[in-house]
Amino acid sequence: MIATTEYSPSALRSDTGTVVASLEAVSKNYEKVRALRNINFSVRAGQVVALLGPNGAGKTTAVKLLLGLIQPNSGKARVFSGDPTNPQNRLRTGAMLQVGRVPETLRVREHIDLFSSYYTNPLPLHDVLAAAGLEKLCDRKFGDLSGGQRQRTLFALAICGNPDLLFLDEPTVGLDVEARRTLWEEIRRLVDCGKTVLLTTHYLEEADALADRIAVINQGEIIAEGTPAEIKAQTSGKRIRCITSLALASILNIPGVTDVRQDREAVEIQAREAEPVVRALLARDASLSALEITSAGLEEAFLALTQDNGQKVDSQS
Amino acid sequence: MSATAAGLSNTGIERSASHTAEIYLKEAKYEFLKNLRLRVYTASVISFPLMFYVLFGLVLNSKETIGATSVPTYLIATYGTFGVMGASLFGTASGLAADRGLGWLQVKRASPMPPFAYFAAKVILSMIFSAIVVSLLLVLGISFGGVRLPFAQMVTLLGTLVAGSLPFSAMGLAIGYFAGPNSAPAVINMFYLPLSFCSGLWVPYMFLPKLVRQIALALPPYHLSQLALGVVGTGRHESAATHWELLLAFTLICLGVARIGFQRDQGKLYG
Numbered sequence: 001m002i003a004t005t006e007y008s009p010s011a012l013r014s015d016t017g018t019v020v021a022s023l024e025a026v027s028k029n030y031e032k033v034r035a036l037r038n039i040n041f042s043v044r045a046g047q048v049v050a051l052l053g054p055n056g057a058g059k060t061t062a063v064k065l066l067l068g069l070i071q072p073n074s075g076k077a078r079v080f081s082g083d084p085t086n087p088q089n090r091l092r093t094g095a096m097l098q099v100g101r102v103p104e105t106l107r108v109r110e111h112i113d114l115f116s117s118y119y120t121n122p123l124p125l126h127d128v129l130a131a132a133g134l135e136k137l138c139d140r141k142f143g144d145l146s147g148g149q150r151q152r153t154l155f156a157l158a159i160c161g162n163p164d165l166l167f168l169d170e171p172t173v174g175l176d177v178e179a180r181r182t183l184w185e186e187i188r189r190l191v192d193c194g195k196t197v198l199l200t201t202h203y204l205e206e207a208d209a210l211a212d213r214i215a216v217i218n219q220g221e222i223i224a225e226g227t228p229a230e231i232k233a234q235t236s237g238k239r240i241r242c243i244t245s246l247a248l249a250s251i252l253n254i255p256g257v258t259d260v261r262q263d264r265e266a267v268e269i270q271a272r273e274a275e276p277v278v279r280a281l282l283a284r285d286a287s288l289s290a291l292e293i294t295s296a297g298l299e300e301a302f303l304a305l306t307q308d309n310g311q312k313v314d315s316q317s
Numbered sequence: 318m319s320a321t322a323a324g325l326s327n328t329g330i331e332r333s334a335s336h337t338a339e340i341y342l343k344e345a346k347y348e349f350l351k352n353l354r355l356r357v358y359t360a361s362v363i364s365f366p367l368m369f370y371v372l373f374g375l376v377l378n379s380k381e382t383i384g385a386t387s388v389p390t391y392l393i394a395t396y397g398t399f400g401v402m403g404a405s406l407f408g409t410a411s412g413l414a415a416d417r418g419l420g421w422l423q424v425k426r427a428s429p430m431p432p433f434a435y436f437a438a439k440v441i442l443s444m445i446f447s448a449i450v451v452s453l454l455l456v457l458g459i460s461f462g463g464v465r466l467p468f469a470q471m472v473t474l475l476g477t478l479v480a481g482s483l484p485f486s487a488m489g490l491a492i493g494y495f496a497g498p499n500s501a502p503a504v505i506n507m508f509y510l511p512l513s514f515c516s517g518l519w520v521p522y523m524f525l526p527k528l529v530r531q532i533a534l535a536l537p538p539y540h541l542s543q544l545a546l547g548v549v550g551t552g553r554h555e556s557a558a559t560h561w562e563l564l565l566a567f568t569l570i571c572l573g574v575a576r577i578g579f580q581r582d583q584g585k586l587y588g
Contacts (some may be wrong), residue, residue, distance in 0.1 A: 067427040071583075090429040091330050097427060100419030101498070107353035110347055117343045120330050120427045141354075154424070161429070 008188055017044030019081075020165055020196050022064050026075030035061040037220045038075070043165075043198050048191050050207035051200040052231075053217035059200035060098065062217070063169045066198070067095055076248075091120055094163035096154050096171055108134055108153050111142060119161030131186050132156035147174040155183065159190065166190065168199040171207060171266050176194065184209055208232070238274035241266050241292040244285045246306025254280045266290060323442045332429075341434045345559075348438035349445060349468065352408065362407050364390055366400030370520070375461050383521055386551040391464025394545035394552075397478045399518040400450030400539055404504045405485035406441035406492070413493025414501035417582065440486045451475050454481060462550065474548045482543040484520040484564045487571035494578025510539050522553065537567045 022042035028035045036058045043049045051059045068084030071118060079089045102111070105293065116122035129135045132152045136151040137145065151174055157301045158166060168187070172180040187197055187210055201207055208228045209212045216224040216231065224231055237258065243266045246253075251260045251269060256277050259270035271277040274293045281288055332340075352358045376394035381388045417420040425435055455471055458464035466474070490507070496504040513519060515529050516538035522530060533539040540560040547553025 064423070069423050069426055087429060088330055088429075091332070091426070092347060093427075095424065095427040097424050099414055099421055099424055102421055102424075103351045105351050106347060110350065114343055114347050115428060117340050120332060120336070157424070167427075172457075 001190070017046050017196075019043070019078075021079045022077070023062060023065060023072075023199060024078065025074045026062075026065060026072045026077060028065060028070065028072050029059075034220055035071075036065075038306070039217075039220070039222055040227075041215055041222060043196060045196050046191065047212040048197040048199065048210050050211035050214045051198065051217055052202070052204060052207045052214050053200075054202055057217045058220040059202075059217055061220075062095070062167055063095075063167050063198065065186050065202060066098075067167060074237060089093065091118075091161070092164045093167065094158040094161055094165075095167040095169075096158035097167075097169050098173070099154065102142050102150065102154070105141055106144070107139055107141055108156070109138040111153060112138075113158050115157045116160045119163070121162050122160055123162045128156050128160045131159060131189075133182060144231055148179050151175055152179070152183070155186075164195060166195055166197045168197060170200055170202070172201070180206070225233040237270055238277075239271045239294045240271060240274055240277060240281070241290070241294075242269075242281065242288050243267075243290045244281065244288045246281070246285050247290075250284075251281070332341065334355070337431055340431060341437055342436040344430070344434040345441040348412075348442045352442055352446070353413075358407055358411075362400070362404045362446055363450055363453065365403065367453055369399070369453055370396045370457060373460075373519075374458065378569060379462055383523075384551050386549060387463065389458045390464050390466065390549055391546065391551060393451075393458050393464065394474065394549055395518045395521065395542050397451045397454050397474070398481065398516075398538055398542040398545055399513050401447040401478045401482050401541070402485045402513065402518075403509060404446035404450055405443040405482045406489045406509055407502070409439045409486050409489030410493040410496065410505050411501045412439060413490060414496045414504075415498040417493065418498030422582075436490065437539045439490070440483070443486045443489070444479050444482045448475060448479050451579065453479045470548060474545060477539070477544050477548055481544065481564065484537055485567040487568045487575065491571040491574035491578070494575050494582070497580055512536055515539075518542055537564055540564055561568075 019042045023036075023039045023313060026041075027037055039058075039062065041051075041062065051060050051062055057120045060183075061070070065072055066079055066084055068077070068079075068090075069085075077084050079086075080092060082089055106114075107127075112128055116125070116128070123131075125138075129138050132155050134149070134152055134156055136147055140149075143152065145153065151171070155168070155171060158168065171187075172183055175183060184206070187199070191197060197209065199206075199209075208231075211228060214224075214226065214228055214231045215222050243262070246267075248260045248262065248267065251257060252266065254277055256271050256273055257269055258272065261268050269277065269281075278291070278293065336391070349570075370392055374389045374396070378388040383391045413422075416425070422435075426432070447570045452475065455464070455475070459466075492504055492508065493501065515525075515532050516522075516531055516536045517525055518538055519532075522539070522542075524535060525533065540563050543552045543555060544557060547554065547557055
């Protein structure tokens with residue numbers, strides 16, 4: 001895990017917020033599978049925090065723990081300084097979960113009406129429909145909706161109670177580009193109104209667009225945490241590809257190299273900066289050939305970050 | 318990671334009792350609407366008992382008697398029990414199993430819904446559909462089967478059978494907690510159909526094979542049907558109190574099983 005000591009403006013801002021949800025040294029196992037290992041993680045008031053990671057990383061488990069739907073094997077999940085299952089806490093939270101089946105014979109407005117009734121201070125139906133872009137669909141039965149419309153209905157159910165804290169588990173899965181951007185706008189609006197949002201996603205772009213802080217999670221462990229700029233600084237870099245007689249281990253020893261792997265006849269080197277590494281490579285191997293230097297894309301770099309289980313990140317910091 | 322208490326007060330956001338009651342009502346209302354629009358449910362739960370009754374009580378045998386009671390009257394009690402059992406088992410178990418298995422119940426549990434509103438809605442739904450089935454049987458019997466019962470007796474019969482929905486709703490909750498989302502209807506039928514037959518709901522008790530008659534005594538639907546038959550002045554005239562006590566015991570056992578499933582879902586057993 002990376003400890004950042006430099007305060008960027010957003011980090012300063014985040015430190016002023018109160019912790020509204022946290023996982024403290026939490027581990028969770030399903031049968032023999034370790035879903036989360038000793039996770040420490042917190043969400044501060046007024047922030048959007050993104051849990052970013054590939055499928056199966058433990059994102060949904062973290063959300064379910066914070067919703068009190070499952071209990072940790074060790075450690076503590078806390079929401080508003082209390083137990084997540086506390087009914088009063090639930091009156092202040094809304095959740096959008098990945099769900100396989102929603103009752104299909106109820107209309108959109110009926111679903112919203114029912115969920116709104118659970119809360120003490122719900123939003124007017126009209127506002128909920130507008131926020132989720134469902135005005136024209138409110139009399140449709142859930143079963144007659146498209147995938148994206150279903151997602152928007154679930155989003156509506158999460159926000160209808162005007163909650164202070166919102167959990168969004170993969171909110172934009174199945175949405176087209178336009179619907180995704182609209183939902184982002186809506187999430188930003190919620191935060192402008194002082195709401196706190198924890199969202200999980202496997203799109204770096206989404207985390208980057210929305211989050212004040214990103215925690216990258218892989219195989220049940222948080223492998224990097226920071227502002228989007230900090231995460232990008234850790235993940236972005238250059239990819240150098242060449243054919244060389246140098247051993248992988250000796251390439252890894254070159255300062256600035258973060259990862260090396262054999263790719264068919266060539267080696268692929270990840271480096272923060274290309275020039276010093278290339279200089280060193282050429283100095284050590286005069287026969288080096290087929291040299292290519294490319295920028296690692298964000299998604300690519302993120303994949304690299306999650307694929308090696310965080311060891312590279314540790315060596316960097 | 319230090320949490321400060323400032324701004325975290327939860328005071329003032331408690332729900333009033335009347336608000337909670339409103340939620341229960343709304344939950345039940347939408348549970349009813351949801352199932353009313355679900356053709357699989359209405360078709361199997363309402364049509365099957367009515368079709369059987371029309372066939373065996375009105376088209377065939379309508380002039381026959383069992384003891385001093387006409388077949389159309391007798392069969393209202395037994396197909397009524399059959400209908401109540403179906404409405405209750407399908408009303409609770411299939412929805413619960415699907416909601417559990419496919420994630421919807423988690424969405425509900427993550428919301429501030431009072432947990433028991435969910436179960437209450439399913440039980441109320443089962444009772445409403447039980448009342449509908451029994452009422453329709455009575456209407457058919459009176460209109461086409463020459464059934465003549467005093468009004469008070471009809472009300473008692475309806476009340477008895479609707480109350481009899483409770484043990485089977487409890488049984489449905491137990492099944493719903495242990496059956497998979499897709500296999501639930503099959504599991505329900507695995508109980509529903511043999512229990513109905515062995516309890517004398519299709520073939521009157523006295524025409525059952527001897528072995529089945531002995532098994533019937535241990536089966537909850539037998540006891541409910543005997544209560545219903547008692548209301549219309551027939552059946553085996555055993556003690557009504559015993560029938561109720563056995564049904565109550567059965568209800569408690571089923572609720573106990575359902576509770577194990579409930580706690581397992583809450584993750585408490587895996588703590």
